[in-house]
Amino acid sequence: MPELPEVEAVVRRLRPLVEGARIVSCGQWRATTAKGTDCAVGRRIEGVDRRGKHILVRLESGAFLRVHLKMTGNLTVVGDARMRPPTVRAWFEFDDGRAMALDDPRALGRVTFHERGEENELFRDLGPEPFSGEFTVDHLKNKARGVRKPVKTFLMDQRAVTGLGNIYAAEALFEAGIDPRRAAGRISTARIGRLHAAIVGVLRVALDSALRAYIEPGGFTEGENFPVAVYGRQGEPCPACGKQVKRIIQGGRSTYFCSNCQR
Numbered sequence: 024m025p026e027l028p029e030v031e032a033v034v035r036r037l038r039p040l041v042e043g044a045r046i047v048s049c050g051q052w053r054a055t056t057a058k059g060t061d062c063a064v065g066r067r068i069e070g071v072d073r074r075g076k077h078i079l080v081r082l083e084s085g086a087f088l089r090v091h092l093k094m095t096g097n098l099t100v101v102g103d104a105r106m107r108p109p110t111v112r113a114w115f116e117f118d119d120g121r122a123m124a125l126d127d128p129r130a131l132g133r134v135t136f137h138e139r140g141e142e143n144e145l146f147r148d149l150g151p152e153p154f155s156g157e158f159t160v161d162h163l164k165n166k167a168r169g170v171r172k173p174v175k176t177f178l179m180d181q182r183a184v185t186g187l188g189n190i191y192a193a194e195a196l197f198e199a200g201i202d203p204r205r206a207a208g209r210i211s212t213a214r215i216g217r218l219h220a221a222i223v224g225v226l227r228v229a230l231d232s233a234l235r236a237y238i239e240p241g242g243f244t245e246g247e248n249f250p251v252a253v254y255g256r257q258g259e260p261c262p263a264c265g266k267q268v269k270r271i272i273q274g275g276r277s278t279y280f281c282s283n284c285q286r
């Protein structure tokens with residue numbers, strides 16, 4: 024599943040390709056794939072940015088398309104709208120014949136049209152962006168205060184900070200030396216500081232790796248260049264102490280950690 028770094032890489036690649044293009048028609052594979060996108064027809068694309076894992080394609084008059092890539096989606100530009108690959112689920116043809124296409128083998132990705140002003144309501148529950156000035160140690164400490172659920176689940180729910188998925192949540196907790204099962208509200212202030220630094224550090228390395236992986240057009244795998252320490256390494260030696268990496272299930276997702284290094 025694309026996480027924040029991969030979505031950011033998609034945004035940076037897409038932006039110069041679509042800025043200034045005018046949408047002249049749109050289509051979709053199934054009714055559930057896209058909602059309200061007819062309203063985008065006739066509008067010019069003014070920019071592309073991101074909120075959490077949502078891609079926002081900015082249109083004239085403050086409207087925007089929101090794209091969520093889900094498990095296997097990718098937002099690309101095809102040279103000829105009529106020659107789009109069979110796995111394209113939603114497309115927006117431009118006045119120059121090219122098209123922006125949601126290519127998605129598993130067809131779980133979604134596109135929705137929104138008018139100006141709907142953004143605050145849409146993203147009300149999303150925490151700050153990890154690279155923004157809003158995401159501070161104090162912010163993380165305040166969010167964690169009194170929270171009884173495990174810190175891994177706390178980090179995954181996007182309210183404390185947006186963009187941490189399963190891979191990078193596990194890696195940040197390893198780097199900070201915190202047991203993923205520990206209640207978020209029972210982590211000392213000093214260790215919250217280490218966790219904050221680990222989250223930002225892991226996501227920076229992941230973003231660099233996603234940008235490199237995305238130099239070539241076509242699909243890419245999340246974290247493919249990211250040097251994982253624990254994620255997906257059940258039974259293998261911990262890179263720090265050599266003890267076997269463990270796997271448990273939290274909130275229906277796998278969590279990988281070292282029970283010796285993470286307390």
Ligand code: ZN
Pocket residue numbers: 261262263264265266281282283284285
């Ligand atoms: Zn270890």
